[in-house]
Structures are given as C-alpha cells and as structure tokens.
Amino acid sequence: MKILLLGKTGLLGSEFPEILEKAQIEFVAPSHIELDLLDFAKVDQFLAGNFFDKILYCAAYTDVDKAETERGLCERMNVKALENILTHRRPIIHFSTDYVFNAPPNFSIPEDYERKTLNFYGQSKLQAEKLLETSNVPFWNVRPSWLFGKNKENFVTKILKLSQEQDVLKIVGDQIGRPTSTKDLAEFVVQNFLLKTQEVGHFHLQNSGNPVSWAEFAKYFLKKKNWDGEIREISSDELEAKVIRPKNSVLQNTKLPENLRDWQEAVDEFLGIIL
Ligand SMILES: NC(=O)c1ccc[n+]([C@@H]2O[C@H](COP(=O)([O-])OP(=O)(O)OC[C@H]3O[C@@H](n4cnc5c(N)ncnc54)[C@H](OP(=O)(O)O)[C@@H]3O)[C@@H](O)[C@H]2O)c1
Numbered sequence: 001m002k003i004l005l006l007g008k009t010g011l012l013g014s015e016f017p018e019i020l021e022k023a024q025i026e027f028v029a030p031s032h033i034e035l036d037l038l039d040f041a042k043v044d045q046f047l048a049g050n051f052f053d054k055i056l057y058c059a060a061y062t063d064v065d066k067a068e069t070e071r072g073l074c075e076r077m078n079v080k081a082l083e084n085i086l087t088h089r090r091p092i093i094h095f096s097t098d099y100v101f102n103a104p105p106n107f108s109i110p111e112d113y114e115r116k117t118l119n120f121y122g123q124s125k126l127q128a129e130k131l132l133e134t135s136n137v138p139f140w141n142v143r144p145s146w147l148f149g150k151n152k153e154n155f156v157t158k159i160l161k162l163s164q165e166q167d168v169l170k171i172v173g174d175q176i177g178r179p180t181s182t183k184d185l186a187e188f189v190v191q192n193f194l195l196k197t198q199e200v201g202h203f204h205l206q207n208s209g210n211p212v213s214w215a216e217f218a219k220y221f222l223k224k225k226n227w228d229g230e231i232r233e234i235s236s237d238e239l240e241a242k243v244i245r246p247k248n249s250v251l252q253n254t255k256l257p258e259n260l261r262d263w264q265e266a267v268d269e270f271l272g273i274i275l
Contacts, residue, residue, distance in 0.1 A: 003025055004052040004055045014152065055092045068120050079128055089137050091137065103246070111201070146206070148179055173234065175236060176248055178212070180206045192258070205253065
C-alpha cells in the first residue's frame with residue numbers, strides 16, 4: 001500500500017508521518033511548496049506519474065474568519081483543488097468539519113443529519129462533501145471538531161499563552177462541542193481507514209466524553225495548570241465576531257464500532273507533553 005499524504009505541515013496532517021512510519025505504511029508527503037494543490041497542471045503531472053492506493057487529504061484552507069474576505073482562495077483550495085484531485089480517481093480520505101451543520105442545542109448530530117452552513121468556510125467544506133458524493137471515487141469523509149495537537153497553534157496552546165499574560169480571559173460559553181486530539185484522530189484513521197476495509201461515506205470522529213463549551217474546556221485545562229485567574233463566560237453575541245459559528249458541535253458516531261477515548265484523558269496526556 002502506498003499513500004499520498006497532503007497537508008503534512010498542518011495541525012492534523014503533521015501527526016501522520018510518525019504514525020504511518022510505525023505502521024510500516026509507505027507514503028509520499030510533498031509539502032505545499034513542493035506541490036501547490038492550486039497548480040492544477042503540476043498536480044495532474046504528479047498524479048499521472050505516481051501511483052497511490054489512497055490519498056490522505058489533510059490539506060485545506062482553514063482560516064474561518066479570513067475565509068469571509070478571501071472567499072476566492074478558500075473556494076479554490078477547499079473545492080476546486082479537491083475537484084482536480086478527484087479527476088485522478090484515487091480513493092480518498094478527506095476531512096470535513098462540524099461547520100457543515102447548524103443543529104439545535106442538546107442534540108448529538110448523526111452523520112446523515114441535514115447540512116446547513118453558517119459561514120463561507122462551512123459552505124466551502126459542504127461543497128467539498130457534495131463533490132465527493134457525486135465523484136464516483138471511493139471516499140471516506142471524516143468530520144472531526146475542535147482539534148488540538150502538539151505541532152501547530154490551537155485553542156489549548158493559545159489559551160495557555162494568554163493565561164500567562166492576562167488575569168481575566170473572556171471565553172465563549174454558548175458553543176458546545178467535544179475537543180479532539182489530532183494524535184488520537186490520526187491513529188484511529190490509520191488503524192480503521194488504511195489498515196482495515198471500511199464502507200465508504202461520512203464519519204463522525206471526536207474524542208468521547210461529556211460535551212463542553214469553549215469556556216468549560218479552558219477551565220478544565222487551566223485548572224490542571226493551577227492558573228488562579230478568572231474565566232469570564234461570554235455569549236457568541238458578546239464576542240462580536242464577524243463570522244457566525246455553530247452553537248452545537250456535538251457529533252454522534254453511529255457508524256464506527258469504536259470511539260476515541262475521553263477528551264479529558266487526551267488533554268491530560270497533551271498537557272504532559274507540552275507543559
Ligand atoms: N482545526 C480544527 O479544529 C478542525 C476542525 C474540524 C475539521 N477540520 C478539518 O481538518 C482538516 C485539517 O485541518 P488542520 O487544522 O490540520 O488544517 P491546517 O493546520 O490549516 O493545515 C492545512 C494544510 O493544508 C496545506 N495547504 C494549504 N494550502 C495549500 C496548497 N495550496 N497546496 C498544498 N497544501 C496546502 C497547508 O500547508 P502550509 O501550512 O505549508 O501552507 C497545511 O499543511 C481540514 O480539512 C479541516 O477543515 C479541522
């Protein structure tokens with residue numbers, strides 16, 4: 001088996017090389033500079049000259065706020081670049097997001113729940129999902145959420161840094177989800193989507209455990225760090241963000257026989273590595 005890993009410098013993509021090596025899976029992982037996915041001619045040439053059993057597609061445009069003003073770039077990257085890759089008809093593991101939903105609170109969203117987006121980033125990822133569905137290419141579309149990992153800045157590392165500078169942190173309390181470890185997610189993907197045969201389709205993968213708000217999540221790991229500042233919970237409206245984000249990011253896995261471990265355990269391990 002030979003894998004093409006795209007997006008190897010990303011928060012999620014950067015977890016894969018070590019895990020693939022350990023599993024003794026052969027892979028090629030060109031960087032953004034080596035293979036710009038927006039250079040369709042170059043991508044075509046590369047894929048025509050190299051055979052891969054599966055593509056592990058971790059590349060994406062992920063800046064939710066900037067996407068509103070960089071709509072062209074966001075759409076080219078999340079939709080057109082994928083469309084170009086799909087013309088090469090290689091089975092693909094693609095990552096989508098909780099942002100394809102706008103579900104009511106206190107509800108775990110199953111994989112086939114009606115998709116409705118609240119912002120341009122979400123819209124581009126929904127377009128990507130629809131492309132996969134109509135492509136006739138075998139696809140496994142994994143929707144995670146709230147990723148944290150050691151290789152790139154994320155909510156945990158950002159809040160830890162802010163906690164060293166400020167005594168009061170204002171954090172949103174009305175967006176609910178489940179934090180997800182990039183390491184757990186990547187290991188699960190290799191075990192269940194590369195080393196095992198899986199029916200194609202959409203999959204929900206988050207760490208398990210009780211859903212929390214961003215504020216509750218921050219309280220959890222700042223308490224572990226014995227931070228004595230104050231977390232002030234604010235509403236999404238008070239944040240005055242330019243982009244509307246989903247209030248409910250609790251995804252239900254109804255298809256895979258196993259779940260990822262509890263997010264608290266994963267966060268504890270993560271803190272042990274980075275602190
Ligand atoms: N982060 C989250 O909380 C979260 C939540 C739910 C779903 N997801 C999904 O999970 C996937 C991975 O997210 P992530 O947070 O790991 O993303 P990320 O950190 O932003 O990484 C994106 C990757 O794409 C590469 N890339 C961007 N433009 C490219 C281009 N034109 N050509 C080649 N490579 C390009 C980047 O390379 P450079 O850095 O070198 O430009 C980087 O390696 C995405 O599909 C995202 O939608 C993420």
